Amino acid sequence: MPETVQPALEFDVEKYLRNSRKVDISDIDLSQAARYPVSDDEVRALTYMCDIESHTVVYLRAILNTCAIEDPQTTSFLSCWAYEEFFHGRTIRQFLDAIGAPVSATRMLEVQQASSFTEWLKELGSSILCRFSRHFHGAYLTYGAISELSTLEGYGVMAQRTQNPVLAEIVRRLAKDERRHFSFYYNKARLELRARNAQRLTNFVIRHFWLPVGGGVKSDSEVSWILSFILGNPEGAEIARRIDTTIAKLPGLEWFDRLSSSRDEALEAMGKEKEMSCPECRSVFVEERT
Numbered sequence: 001m002p003e004t005v006q007p008a009l010e011f012d013v014e015k016y017l018r019n020s021r022k023v024d025i026s027d028i029d030l031s032q033a034a035r036y037p038v039s040d041d042e043v044r045a046l047t048y049m050c051d052i053e054s055h056t057v058v059y060l061r062a063i064l065n066t067c068a069i070e071d072p073q074t075t076s077f078l079s080c081w082a083y084e085e086f087f088h089g090r091t092i093r094q095f096l097d098a099i100g101a102p103v104s105a106t107r108m109l110e111v112q113q114a115s116s117f118t119e120w121l122k123e124l125g126s127s128i129l130c131r132f133s134r135h136f137h138g139a140y141l142t143y144g145a146i147s148e149l150s151t152l153e154g155y156g157v158m159a160q161r162t163q164n165p166v167l168a169e170i171v172r173r174l175a176k177d178e179r180r181h182f183s184f185y186y187n188k189a190r191l192e193l194r195a196r197n198a199q200r201l202t203n204f205v206i207r208h209f210w211l212p213v214g215g216g217v218k219s220d221s222e223v224s225w226i227l228s229f230i231l232g233n234p235e236g237a238e239i240a241r242r243i244d245t246t247i248a249k250l251p252g253l254e255w256f257d258r259l260s261s262s263r264d265e266a267l268e269a270m271g272k273e274k275e276m277s278c279p280e281c282r283s284v285f286v287e288e289r290t
Ligand SMILES: [Fe+2]
Pocket: 053, 084, 085, 088, 151, 174, 178
C-alpha cells in the first residue's frame, strides 16, 4: 500500500489565521536564478502553475457564491488562503522574469477569457445546489483537498527534479503553504462527510464534475501535458496512488482513484498526440514512460 499524506488530525484555524503571510523569498537572490539551468518543460510547467495560482481569485468569487459564505470558519480561512495563493502566482512570475521567460502583463485576463463554458456552468450549478442541500460543504471541501494535495505533490516533484537550486527552494516554500491549505480542506471535509447525505452529494459532484488542477481553465491538451510531466514516470504513478489513497480515506470516498486514472488518460492522450505528429516517436515515448 502506498503511503498517504497525513494531515494533522485537527486543523487549528485560529493558528492558521495568526500565522498566515505571503510566501517570503526576500532572502533568495533571484539574480542568481539564471546562472543555473531551467528546462523548457520547467518553464512550461511554471507558467501553467502561475496561471492557476493567479486564477485563485476567480475561483474565490465562485466559491463565495455558494453556501461556503455561510460558514465563518471557511470564510476566515478563504480570506487568508486567497492572499497566500496570490503571492504564489506572483512569486512564480518573479522567478520567470528573473530567468528571462516573462509572463505578459495581460496574462491573467487571457487565462480568464480562455476558461471554459463548463467552468461557468459549474459555478452556477454550485450556487443552485447550495439552495437545496446544506451538505454541499462536503463537496467543495473535498474538491479543495484534492487540488491542494495535487499541487503540494506537484511542487515537491519539481523541487526534487530541477537542476536549479533557486527554483527548488522557491517551490519547496510554496509546497509548505499548500500543505497547510490541504490540511484545512481535508480535515473539514472529514467532519462534513460524516453525514450520509453529504457523502452522496460529494460523490455525485466529484464523479461528474471533478477535474485535475487547471482543468476547465487550461486546455485539455495542456492539462494532459502537465499530468504527464509531473506524474508520467514510475515515481509519478506512485504519487498518483498516494494522493488517491489519502483521499479515499475520507468517509464515502473509498472508490477514489481519479489521480491514477487521469494520469493514465493523460499519458494515452500524449501518446496519441505524439503518434499523430511523429509516428516513429510512439515507441520512444512508451519506453520513456515505463
Ligand atoms: Fe498555491
